Amino acid sequence: MAYYSSPKAMYEEKAAKAKKTADVHYAKAMNGEGDYHFGKAKTYYKSAGDFSEKAKNASSDPWPKKK
Numbered sequence: 001m002a003y004y005s006s007p008k009a010m011y012e013e014k015a016a017k018a019k020k021t022a023d024v025h026y027a028k029a030m031n032g033e034g035d036y037h038f039g040k041a042k043t044y045y046k047s048a049g050d051f052s053e054k055a056k057n058a059s060s061d062p063w064p065k066k067k
Helices: 007-032 035-057
Strands: none
Touching: 007 035
């Protein structure tokens, strides 16, 4: 996981991306593009909340070095 500086940074980034995707699906649903987007928005909002919770509990320490 060299891309992220720490587990906390990884979960924060994933939460932000999930929320952004959820917002897009919600906007599409509100514009009359179908109930499919409401379901997807709900799923992504739940994922964003789960990732935010994991970020709160994750360590800010850098990833351990592989030997």
